[in-house]
Amino acid sequence: MASTVGDLSFFSQKVVEWYNSNKRDLPWRGTKDPYAIWVSEIILQQTRVAQGYDYFVRFMRRFPDLASLASASEDEVLAHWQGLGYYSRARNLHKAAVSMQGVFPATYEGVRALAGVGDYTAAAICSLAYDMPYAVVDGNVFRVLSRYFGIDVPIDTVAGKRYFAALAQRLIDVRRPALYNQAIMDFGALQCTPHAPACASCTLADGCMAKNGGTVDALPMKSHKTVKTTRYFSYLLAWIGSCICLHKRTENDIWKNLYEFPLIETCQEIDMAGVISSAVSNGMLVPEETPTVRLLQRGVKHVLSHQVIYANFYELALPGNSRSFGAFLQVEHGVLSGYAMPRLLTAFLDRAGGLKGSPLEQCP
Ligand code: SF4
Incomplete structure (x- = not known):
């Protein structure tokens, strides 16, 4: 069973403080351009930051804006994606660029309706580009929340996804959603990592249910293993x-x-x-x-x-x-x-x- 969720603002504040001292210098940070944020989020959907970094720089050099991407051929876009894998991302990127007719949508619904954009990516784009209070929920967030709050609801079930999405939405700092979302994603990627998280140096260690209960390696829970x-x-x-x-x-x-x-x-x-x-x-x-x-x-x-x-x-x-x-x-x-x-x-x-x-x- 999930633990009782305690002081939410303490958690959010600690994660943001951690981020301010540990954030990574990445080429898509510090911009409010929704196009650049969209490209970076699509690249990072199934790609580690270290691998995506160079691809992002090259992609933006060749397709610096919506117009250049929309007017390119799909073959050329795929050629710039070569080696990144999950090529439906590149096809959808191109398809969505054509569909936008030169104007990037400025509402959550409009962004969510773009080809290849799901709940996570829409929340990331809207919070980072427009400071809208939509919480991101990805693998990093599942991991951090399930461990800190000791939640053993499986993350690969509809009920589990709903549970974590609702919790994440309660946790987001609505005064600074872009900062909070980036903070929790980086915290999951750098501190509360899938294997061997850095619990000994963790700012959240005192209140972390998984650390104190010895369940760090067991969380987050999954109901099924992927069959290959x-x-x-x-x-x-x-x-x-x-x-x-x-x-x-x-x-x-x-x-x-x-x-x-x-x-x-x-x-x-x-x-x-x-x-x-x-x-x-x-x-x-x-x-x-x-x-x-x-x-x-x-x-x-x-x-x-x-x-x-x-x-x-x-x-x-x-x-x-x-x-x-x-x-x-x-x-x-x-x-x-x-x-x-x-x-x-x-x-x-x-x-x-x-x-x-x-x-x-x-x-x-
Ligand atoms: S103490 Fe360990 S498991 Fe808990 S949040 Fe920190 S890094 Fe993650």
């Missing part, structure tokens, strides 16, 4: 003459609208002979054409939030007049970097030292 599915990918780096084949993922699946090499997905790992026969049976390879094939890398593990992918990479060479892979884009290898690809593939290309433009004998 396993997928097996065989990528074909298929050369037609001097061009490499690419495909744009358009299905409602991971990596929508990113580019990849021809892919064969199976429910278990298959060998090279299996890959070739699958490529023939699904129409990628014309049966009478026999490519030269070699295995480049095997068993590359790529972990996403709900999936684990095991990928094998093969290289195939066919002559320039081949009829195979007719449904794929064929691009010169030198322009591959202009196509946004998932991290699994860019990491592969990095390891391979690029493709060097020549099939088989020049690749590792």
